[in-house]
Amino acid sequence: MPETPGEKDDVVRVNFQFRRELAEKVEGNLASFCYQCGACVGDCPAATYGDEFNPREIMLKVLYGLGDELLVEDSILWECTNCYNCHERCPQEVKPVEVIISLKNMLADLGIYPDAVEKVIKTFEETGRTTPLSAAVTRQRERFNLPPLPPVPIEEIQKLLEPAPDEGGADPTDG
Ligand code: SF4
Ligand code: SF4
Structure with a gap:
């Protein structure tokens, strides 16, 4: 009997749940506009000097919702230097670097x-x-x-880094 669409073992099913989770992160939804032209790869230092890193391939995995391949120990995402070259080259304004940062945040x-x-x-x-x-x-x-570098307002920064009340931090309205 001939196979019907969806029965082949090699069919990739898009994981929309992962895409929705990523979209909730800052700029994560921009990946939807990627049309896989590869312009982001040309000036990418991580792609040029690394063995496997490729921002276009990362965007493709995002389009398929392959979070299982991206959110792993020793993820290739950490090879991105956040240089923003891909952001300047992308004709779709996908901002691949922002999508990658969103993915790094998910890992964190x-x-x-x-x-x-x-x-x-x-x-x-x-x-x-x-x-x-x-x-x-x-x-x-x-x-x-x-x-000389100006002093850092460390107390102010540490205050900002304190967890919010719903994350287990102190409620500033108490006391
Ligand atoms: S340059 Fe933009 S549209 Fe082209 S592959 Fe990279 S992210 Fe996708
Ligand atoms: S920000 Fe990351 S993905 Fe973009 S060009 Fe730089 S190293 Fe490559």
């Missing part, structure tokens, strides 16, 4: 991120900077006649 929500990212988060929580201000950095700034 699952508690999955590389040690290096955890270190940056910790440094930011403690200092208000993503890179600690060292004597070497100060010397380099002086060498290029750059002014």
Whole structure:
């Protein structure tokens, strides 16, 4: 008996639930406008210097809703440098980098991120900077006649980082 559409093993079924979850993240819904032209790949440093990273392929997986292949330990998403070259090249204004950042946020929500990212988060929580201000950095700034960096309002930042009441934080209206 001939196979009817949908019976083939190699048919990819779109996971709309994953696409809806991604769409709720900032800019996540832009992926729907990708028409797979590949323009985002040309100037992508992660694609140029990496082995497997390809923003067009990531957008294709997003279109199919293949979250299971993207939201995994050691996800290839972390190879994206957030340089925004793809954003400038995309004729559809898909902003692939913003979609990838949304996916990284989904990974972080699952508690999955590389040690290096955890270190940056910790440094930011403690200092208000993503890179600690060292004597070497100060010397380099002086060498290029750059002014000293202004102090960081760390108490204000730490206040902003406190969890909201519905996330287990203190209710600011109490007491
Ligand atoms: S450039 Fe834009 S439309 Fe083209 S493949 Fe990349 S994300 Fe999709
Ligand atoms: S932001 Fe990421 S995906 Fe876009 S060009 Fe840069 S490295 Fe590639």
